[in-house]
Amino acid sequence: MRIIDYYNYIATAACIFTGAAAVIICKKNNMKDLSARATTIILAVIMFVAAFLRLYRLGAIPYGLHQDEASLGYEAYSLATYGIDRNGYPFPVYPITWGCGGGSPLMIYLNAISIRLFGSGVVKLRLLPVISGIITVFLFYLVVKELTDNAKATHKNMISLFAAFFLAVCPWHVILSRWSLDANIMPLNMCIAMYLFMLGIRTKKTYVYVLSAIAYAICMYSYGSATIVVPVHLLLLCIFCLKNKLLNLKQLIASGTVFLVVFLPLLIFYMVNYLGLPEVFAEHFTINRFTASRSGEVFIALDSSLPANLFDNLKVFFKVITIGDDTDMLCHFIPGYATLFEFTFPITFIGIYVTFKDVFSKKSKDSAEKRAIDFVWLSMLIACFIMALVIVTDISRMVMMFLPLIYFFVKGFGFVLERTARVFVVIPVLLLFAAISFSKDYFLDYNNVTGNLFMPGYGEAIERAYEIAGDERPIYSTYDGLSAPFMLALYYNDYDVNRFYKTVNYKDPYGEFRVADSFGNFIFGLPQDIDNADADNAVFVLTESEFEAFHNADSYSSEHLGGYCILHKH
Structure with a gap:
């Protein structure tokens, strides 16, 4: 075994001990929160680290280009330069790329704008996910700040900084930010949409809910898995908010109408492909049909193999949210570090439990507003779980699940921090050493294990x-x-x-x-x-x-x- 494997065993045991101590000791932490000045300085350092990990040797690590990166980049170049995609269609609503999709429109069109402004090249192709990744770190800080400002936590600044720090060094998010797969800007899109919905809950203003609806509709253009996750997530969330009088019928109709208007071109595209509507060929846009279907490769079969497939997907799901699934492609992870580090799951489970308790327990002292904001994250995890059962899972298809898991990890850390005087420090120390080890392995060894994927x-x-x-x-x-x-x-x-x-x-x-x-x-x-x-x-x-x-x-x-x-x- 490698040193990191031994470290994971020790760190997992330490996280279990730390969580147990918080449950058993249950002693209020009277340590003062960080001052506003100290928070600003530490946040600036975290943002520098986030930017460095995502920008350093960007054109050389990964060395080469993945076939999907090149596909996305060439599609954007064709649209930006010639006004048609590589299949000859003018500005398609959804470029069919490989014939069955494989390149979502938002990333392609954003890159087309980038090419018009700055030209093409490997570094330029990867700058969009890099910038998205850096912004997501800061936005996630603001999201957690929004939650803790509306909660009974007494260490708001510390918890918010911890959230930004973890996302800044998280293996999943660092790797995702350094190459150009269409799914790789989804965390930012999703974070914006969820943040706006939380602001809607806080302010009760219709226009904020409408902005959130626009952001969620844009998510539908970001990656295919959103077509399952976003509707389920919004259905659960709207029912919860209507029941708790945080969203009224007028606001729901207004937001739903705007969502449908923004989503309409993509909805027509799906109707052309799956309901047999005729294709649309206009001078300046196209709604065309796939030349092949990926449903057999993506969705599990509805036959006698269904129970076994469901059970396998369930195993994969719990593996991914705990120690990681080493069967995934190396363009998504480094063995030994999983997606969110292998040792974090005990604290994540505490966070999930605490959130369920805060949201659904009759003894909960949280306001309806606070419970609804927590339910934004919980409903996203539930929607991702449902999706993980019905598709052939991999990290890119489950991209919408990891930000909620990070939130629950942060929530678990907040639980430990509030209930222990000194034990809580174990968690950031473990993360710091793991982040240093991950950074070393990524920048020194990643190219050695991904040669066939990026064709250096x-x-x-x-x-x-x-x-x-x-x-x-x-x-x-x-x-x-x-x-x-x-x-x-x-x-x-x-x-x-x-x-x-x-x-x-x-x-x-x-x-x-x-x-x-x-x-x-x-x-x-x-x-x-x-x-x-x-x-x-x-x-x-x-x-x-x-x-x-x-x-x-x-x-x-x-x-x-x-x-x-x-x-x-x-």
């Missing part, structure tokens, strides 16, 4: 090959250790989208994921006999091992770049 060096190599070949000479690319390399070829070369969609040849045009084996003068896959493949005119991109095995390499000019070799004849 290939983008630069295929870009150089295109510089040599232009649009006339054929380019033969290796496929060894690569996943959908055609996407990197498109993105790194700012390839003309008109030429792409008119010349592309997909391996399976109606497959679940459309992967190209050629377009223009690019061919992905090496010929069996290179010497008879128009070798005098062709440009080849090979792995170093393929180059070493190539007997006639001396008759070519060779360039070695990023672990690949570009062969060509003048």
